[in-house]
Amino acid sequence: MKTVKTHITQLLHAMNMGIFEKEHPIALSLLSAISGESIFFLGPPGVAKSLIARRLKLAFDQSTAFEYLMSRFSTPDEIFGPVSISKLKDEDKYERIIEGYLPSATIVFLDEIWKAGPSIQNSLLTVINEKVYRNGQYTIQLPLKGLIAASNELPAQGEGLEALWDRFLIRYFIGNIEQEFAFDQMIASVNDMEAEIPTGLSITEKQYIDWRTQISQIKIHYTVFELIHSIKRQIEKYNIQKEEVPHSTLYISDRRWKKIVSLLRTSAFLNETDTIRFSDCTLLLHCLWNEIEQIPIIEQMVSSALDECISHYLCGERTLEQKLSSIREDMKSEHSLRETKDPALQIVDTFYHQIERYPVAGNLLIFASDYQSLQKDTQKLFYVQRDKYRPVNWILKVYDHVRNRNISQSAIVSLKKGTRSVFINNQEYPLACNAGYDIAYPQEASLLFEFRFQEVIDLYHNRESE
Template sequence: MPTTLTNTSVRQKTAQLLKGLCNGLYEREQSIKLALLSTVAGESIFLLGPPGVGKSLIARRLKYAFRDGTSFEYLMSKFSTPDEIFGPVSIKKLKEEDRYERQTKNYLPSANIVFLDEIWKAGPAIQNALLTILNEKIYRNGGEDYKVDIRGIITASNELPPGNSSLDPIWDRFLIRLEMGNIRQFKNFLNMITDTKDVYEDDVPEDVKLTVNELEAWSKEIDAIEVPAEVLNTIQVVKIKIEEH
């Protein structure tokens, strides 16, 4: 992609990308679009919905948007430990160097796309580490801070977090919160249950997938956008109204 981006080139690229990501899915276009948007913007998204509506499928398909993309997914429970998410402690480092450091390869800190199901069941130790990753894309390992290359964090649950809980800081970090439901149109439902296509198949052409250079170029273009005064005024009014409420 050329260094100077045009609206047409970005639109065409995005349209091709979404076509591949949505291929074989029914009534999940909005979910895919918002998940991709949050990832390109470097933000996180929370999906709310009952089991079986495709929350994990969205995350698994999203990794195909990136060239050489890697993913990590985990189903949280109250018994989940940091070892299962961030990697086991290196016995060799602990024994030879007296250094408490995790082996993060193939775990969350080394992935590009992360999916955490039943996020509200995470324990305090997991919550604290996640908060730093969500806030600053930094993971502290062995006494040192490491910049993680996580492009998108998708979380899901079939319930909202308990009110006035320790999970409030994590909840605040999800700028996009989407409720997903069952397929509404009966025709789409019949097509889904009779469709023999493998929904986990990668349908995105290699030349359409996003590269690191493209993401960096898009990021610079995004940062260069000037927010109109009308938008800033509207945001200010909304903020005041929220505080009054």
Template sequence: MQRKERIKNLLSSLNKNLYERQEPIQLALLTAVAGESLFMLGAPGVAKSLIARKLKFAFTAGQSFEYLMNRFSTPDEIFGPVSIKKLKDEDKYERLTDKYLPGATVVFLDEIWKASPSIQNALLTVLNEKIYRNGEEDVKVELRGLIAASNELPAKNEGLEALWDRFLVRYLISEIKESGNFINMLTSSEDVYEDTVSEELKITAEETQQWSKEIDDIELPTEVLNTIQLVKKQLDDTDNQLGTVYMVSDRRWKKVIRLLKTSAFLNDRKKVNLMDCFLITHCVWNQPEQLDKVRHLVSEVIRKHGYSISLNLTGLRQEIIELETEIEKETKIKHITTREELYPVEQEFYQVLNLESSMDGKYIKRADFDRLNQEESTINIYDDNFKLTYKVKAKKPSVQHQVHLFHNSQLLALGLRTHKVEKDEIIYKKAHHLIEKYWNEKLEELLTYVNENLQKLDTEKPEEWYELDQNLFVDARLAPIVKANLNDSVNQLNDIQLKLEKLKYYYKNLE
């Protein structure tokens, strides 16, 4: 079984009987294989400890240790009691670490920020170096994954910054959102603490050691390094402008690289890709309200600076503009015509010529005239001051720019004031066949260039292009962001191709 298929099946087994916990399970396994730690922020009762208990089943002979911290917790409760026998017989201060944190495969520490300073100091060494100092001896711990949790973030100015920085991956966990999953969780009778992982899927200690060496050899391509540099720069710029908002240390970036390499390795790849870079989102926030900003920042960097192939679209567009201008000049003749149009007075009225000889009035409203037809209708007459003077029957005759008014049983056929308006008209003409031949050759040259570049974009896509939506640790819905740069180039070339074809159709069909 290939590694990726095995890890996929392992994740599926770990998720059995759980609802909406795929992402934290994925991150927990990824951080464990990478040798890093995970912090989960969330209210009580949202399966934080359950995820740690499930994680131990990913490893052969997996042992878990979990503890709920409080301000009275002592090192004995976390690292094991002092051996009285050693102290008495050998005058050595050593702890019995079996079945405690130093002897566990997976550790879950709840309410981590309530730990005492002595526990915190010991944890720093365990998290960073996988070493526990037991008396006079430095003991290498076999810890695969350490998960800490709390319903709050570490308080400021209490010396917790160093411990907080050791948790590479931070995850905001919430209650089940989807109503169907909630009902299924309520009605399920399955034992969620059962080991659902078959032996052939479990990761051995030997594999963990071997994988660690192979992860070191995973390649970091240029586009990934550029993405990381740009994300770092934007975070640093924010810190410079607003103060210590993110403050991602060099050590932390080094660990981020290790996490991305682990993702690539478990996905059966020899190098990190841009989908792996979305994992940065989980590594650089310090407050929950920063999460959306970080997610947007990382996505935009990947979108704008992701996979791309160099194309000279600016030069191509300039050639098309020049050809369009030439075709328009040869096929369009501007012709100016003059025609009579009604003259609007004060934008609202039309002047009725010679009306004053028959009644006290001079204007009708444009709106009234526009709605007239050959049926009689009542309209208003207005004087020089645009005051209403009469209401009369009227209709619109077939003669242009006239109105028929009925006054004192007489029909008044009166004209409306007009003015001359110049209009530009375009006369189309077919170009000489020799000119058309030149255009055909030019268009064929441009279309060939477009098609060659479309072919180039198709054949020179990165080898992982078609597997971007199959990343085991990143949501497949993010794949279009990675593909956006190249897809935009394809769309632009397709638009140019359509424009060239329309241009050819235009001049070919002129008569």
């Protein structure tokens, strides 16, 4: 039985037969259809935009297609089907005959999309986003899997096309054949080759439903959130610089970000991984631009964010390995095995010590492992962060000038160890102790292995969840 990745690879190979230098847009169109999203192709006439849509139809078993060239005079009847005269006359119902039109199609190709009138555009909004169409008094669920729109121009500003433009998650520029060898093959071919999809390669309805279920279970690595936040910060800076220039800012809606993550999940699934990887995130290049001039800017933003997040991830991997190596070495020492802990200090919520009397609205906590690692004669930087799961708690976390460079300076404090206490910015605050113990602490405890292992676990969990 073929794996999903092998299946998709063989299917794409069959879809590309007889087409030259269109591997990328064909792959993107298939990805968008499996993800349940729509794609927009920008490019001059005669660059195989409609041919790609026809090949996409072949990717799905027993699929139907609807293809239409829009004009200023196109009517809803031509797209969604004519009004049924018999129902209007005999039953006084306003319904369209949708068979053979967009509402009955699996794959849809709409050329010169921006020439469509407002009545068509408004209906397309729900068709693309929700896969539903209101026919008379009934709302019908559409079999639509993929919608490809194309034009040789972008939507004009000020004509109310922003909502429709936002519905196209993937945007891709298709140009003419560039390589001479491929161009020679194309002009020398006698007939346009029709692709033949081998038996068993077309995606069945059952496979499609099963895949969609599995795609929803793909995990999101914490680095993906960091990557998206990095790009969002760059977009905010860019917009501040361009706020005086009309129509030059970048706007990415929350809905669009959510759909982008769904697209990344689909990519991860088709590549047979259970988590979104950095390689999947290169798809962001095709999801964020609004104008041709912004494409190199988006490329720079995504590239910069990827470099930054990969560096932080590798740095975190090295930190974990260094801590584990240190523990392994110390465990070889018989002396290390005789380390003891202070039973007086109260453990709060499994992992923390509570700091008393600190002026904060709530509880100030510090990881027990972080407290154990403090020195009495050396200060260490931490930052204060509200617990996202228990807002009444504030947590002191170790500050890293690279990883946490966006932390406000007002949240950063210096710590050193006291006697069952901690010095925060040179002011001593006691730690909560168990009943029967006082602050006096006659002997300094060594760093426990359980605390040191917990420190590694905390670091790993922080990297996975933040």
